[in-house]
Amino acid sequence: MLKIQTVCGFGCGSSLFLKLKIQEVMKENNLEADVFCGDVGTCLSTPCDAIFISEELSERVMERAKVPVVVIKSFVNKKEVTEKTLAFFQSLNS
Amino acid sequence: MLDKSRVRIHVRADGWEDAVRKAGEVLLDRGSIEKEYIDNMIQSVKTMGPYMVLMPGFALAHAAPCEAVRQSDISLITLETPVDFGSVNDPVSVVLCLACTDHSSHVDHLSRIAGVLMEENKVEQIIASDSEDQIVRLFQQAQP
Numbered sequence: 001m002l003k004i005q006t007v008c009g010f011g012c013g014s015s016l017f018l019k020l021k022i023q024e025v026m027k028e029n030n031l032e033a034d035v036f037c038g039d040v041g042t043c044l045s046t047p048c049d050a051i052f053i054s055e056e057l058s059e060r061v062m063e064r065a066k067v068p069v070v071v072i073k074s075f076v077n078k079k080e081v082t083e084k085t086l087a088f089f090q091s092l093n094s
Numbered sequence: 095m096l097d098k099s100r101v102r103i104h105v106r107a108d109g110w111e112d113a114v115r116k117a118g119e120v121l122l123d124r125g126s127i128e129k130e131y132i133d134n135m136i137q138s139v140k141t142m143g144p145y146m147v148l149m150p151g152f153a154l155a156h157a158a159p160c161e162a163v164r165q166s167d168i169s170l171i172t173l174e175t176p177v178d179f180g181s182v183n184d185p186v187s188v189v190l191c192l193a194c195t196d197h198s199s200h201v202d203h204l205s206r207i208a209g210v211l212m213e214e215n216k217v218e219q220i221i222a223s224d225s226e227d228q229i230v231r232l233f234q235q236a237q238p
Binding site: 008009010011012013014016017020021037039040054055056057073074075076077 | 138141142143144145146148149154156157158159182183192194197200201204205208209211212
């Protein structure tokens with residue numbers, strides 16, 4: 001199963017909202033992945049296939065990340081989360 | 095899900111720091127956190143940036159689980175006058191304050207609250223509420 005890590009400062013608040021939003025988008029589009037929360041300090045050492053993260057925090061992981069980093073400006077903006085989630089899934093097929 | 099002792103409306107706040115402080119004071123009064131946790135939340139916004147302003151008008155104030163949290167808890171306040179956090183989703187009128195003792199015990203509870211908050215126009219309905227009971231009911235209606 002594909003693993004998507006949603007990341008915020010502490011891995012227990014904002015990232016949960018983003019996780020719920022991504023799960024909503026996946027359900028609507030018949031996509032499957034294991035989505036889980038992480039914090040910015042440890043997310044790079046947690047095995048996953050992609051990191052979804054806020055713009056402010058992305059600078060801290062962008063250069064060292066070994067998996068795709070998807071930057072989300074507004075965690076619960078349906079349009080943005082839909083576009084970027086679908087784009088990520090498409091990138092897996094290309 | 096969110097009872098009356100966790101909700102305060104039309105709170106006066108002088109800027110975003112004060113808004114976070116006022117939301118935290120609800121948890122302080124409930125005995126769920128120590129004062130130190132409020133300072134941690136304010137520091138978090140400063141170091142992490144205002145991404146915690148999750149949607150137009152709404153901010154999620156919280157800090158890392160720590161010893162200053164006695165029990166996981168959630169409070170919600172609405173502001174008499176909106177404040178700016180420096181986010182694209184400013185101005186903020188609703189602040190949810192989250193305290194957790196670890197990374198997992200609060201997740202089910204917060205997920206249910208988050209589910210309600212992300213429903214269309216829900217933040218607007220919260221801002222428009224003129225009693226604590228009205229806000230409590232907005233969350234009750236959503237319970238399965």
